[in-house]
Amino acid sequence: MSSSVKWIKLSTQMFEDEKIRLIESMPEADTILIIWVKLLAQAGKTNASGYIYLAENIPFTDEMLATIFNRSLPTVRLALRTLEQFGMIEINDDHTICISNWEKHQNVEGLEKIREQNRLRKQKERERKKLLETSQDSHVTVTQNHATDIDKEEELEEEKEKKKKKKKKTSPKYETCDITLAELLYNRILKRDPKFKKPNLEKWANDIRLMRERDERTPEQIEYLINWSQENSFWCSNILSASKLRDKATTLILQIKGEKDKKQNGGYPNERVQSSSRSGNTGEYNNFSL
Structure with missing residues (x-):
C-alpha cells in the first residue's frame, strides 16, 4: 500500500450516470453513495489498480469496513450488495473488493508514477544498505551473496505485482439451468x-450463474427477463449477451414494475408486459428484489 497517495479524482458528471440516478431513487441512497465515495478513496490509498485490502492477502471484511466507514454493518452490506449488482465493484472469491473500470475514476498515469517513485525510493534504500554492509564486511563473498538475496527479493516483489494485475476470479462450474x-x-x-454469431455459451452460462448466486435471481426470474427483453422493441437490440443481461437486470426490473404501476393506475404504457413463454405468469417480476 502506498501511503503517499493523498488524492482521488471524481468526475463532475458522476451524478449524471444512470446507475447513480437509480441508486438515488432508493431509500438508503445518500448512505450508499457516501460509501461508494469512501470505497474510491480507500482504493486510492491502497493504490493497487482498484483493489481494496488491509494488507496483501488480507482483504477487508464487512465488519472492518463498517468500523472504518463509521456505518452500521447492515448498511455496509446493503451498499456493497447494491454496488456489486450495479457492476460498480467486483468482489472476488477471496472477498477482495475491486473498483470496476478503475481507470475511469483515477489518473492512472499519476498513480503509476507514485508507485514508480516508491519503487525507486526502496531501491535507493537497499543500495544504501548494501554500501554500508560492504564497508563493514571485509568478506566479498558474503557481500555478494547478500546482494543476490536483495535482487531476488526485488524480483519477487515485481512478480507479485504482475500476478496481482493479471489476477482473475475463479468461477465454479455452472449448472444445467444456467446453460x-x-x-x-x-x-x-x-x-x-x-446470422448472429454463436457465442461462447459456457461463458454466458457462467454469467447466468452469477445472476443466480451473486444477484440472487431465480431461474424463473432470469427466464422472464430474457423473454421480456427480447420482446421489447428497445431492449431486444441492446441485450445481446448474458453479461449485458446481468448488467442491465436492475434497470429492466424497474421498467417492468413501472409499466405494471401505470397499468394499475389506468395509464397504459406503449409496450405491454409479455408473460414468460414457459411459466405464463405476468406477475413474476413482482418477486424481484433490488
Whole structure:
C-alpha cells in the first residue's frame, strides 16, 4: 500500500450516470453513495489498480469496513450488495473488493508514477544498505551473496505485482439451468437475426450463474427477463449477451414494475408486459428484489 497517495479524482458528471440516478431513487441512497465515495478513496490509498485490502492477502471484511466507514454493518452490506449488482465493484472469491473500470475514476498515469517513485525510493534504500554492509564486511563473498538475496527479493516483489494485475476470479462450474437459460437467450436472438454469431455459451452460462448466486435471481426470474427483453422493441437490440443481461437486470426490473404501476393506475404504457413463454405468469417480476 502506498501511503503517499493523498488524492482521488471524481468526475463532475458522476451524478449524471444512470446507475447513480437509480441508486438515488432508493431509500438508503445518500448512505450508499457516501460509501461508494469512501470505497474510491480507500482504493486510492491502497493504490493497487482498484483493489481494496488491509494488507496483501488480507482483504477487508464487512465488519472492518463498517468500523472504518463509521456505518452500521447492515448498511455496509446493503451498499456493497447494491454496488456489486450495479457492476460498480467486483468482489472476488477471496472477498477482495475491486473498483470496476478503475481507470475511469483515477489518473492512472499519476498513480503509476507514485508507485514508480516508491519503487525507486526502496531501491535507493537497499543500495544504501548494501554500501554500508560492504564497508563493514571485509568478506566479498558474503557481500555478494547478500546482494543476490536483495535482487531476488526485488524480483519477487515485481512478480507479485504482475500476478496481482493479471489476477482473475475463479468461477465454479455452472449448472444445467444456467446453460439452458444461456441457450434460450441465444435462440431468442437467433430468431430475430439468423446470422448472429454463436457465442461462447459456457461463458454466458457462467454469467447466468452469477445472476443466480451473486444477484440472487431465480431461474424463473432470469427466464422472464430474457423473454421480456427480447420482446421489447428497445431492449431486444441492446441485450445481446448474458453479461449485458446481468448488467442491465436492475434497470429492466424497474421498467417492468413501472409499466405494471401505470397499468394499475389506468395509464397504459406503449409496450405491454409479455408473460414468460414457459411459466405464463405476468406477475413474476413482482418477486424481484433490488
